[in-house]
Amino acid sequence: MGDVRDLSSAPSARRSGWRPVDDELTLRAERHAPRLARHWVMRAIAAEGVVGSNNQVIELLTGELVSNAVVHGPADGEVLVGLRVDRRTVRVSVRDTGQGRPRVRHPEPTAPSGRGLALVEALSSAWGTATHADGGKTVWFDVELDD
Incomplete structure (x- = not known):
């Protein structure tokens, strides 16, 4: 007879009694906002059993999205980070009051910046933007979860 494994720690088992997560975090558009947002999202998704490469992506x-919001949004503004986790997908959205429209760039290899949305495009399952009537925009991405 083979070894008995505790399957209650497998991501799919942890999600079996699970309820959707829908949460938000508001941050000042400051230099440390990306770190705070990353840690908040990582803790929330790890609690839902999202681990490994999905967690890292x-x-x-x-x-990347929060950094863009801090750099391209108003210096005295706020950044709203949204998180939705369902059985199959994690969606992170980042809203700021900046007026510019995000676009994927492909900078020269020696350029110090400009690769954030190219990473989002390459590593996410889907991504997009929405502009708001009251000004500002939301940039979001989805990552499909492994079973």
């Missing part, structure tokens, strides 16, 4: 992409 979500951490990286969250930091």
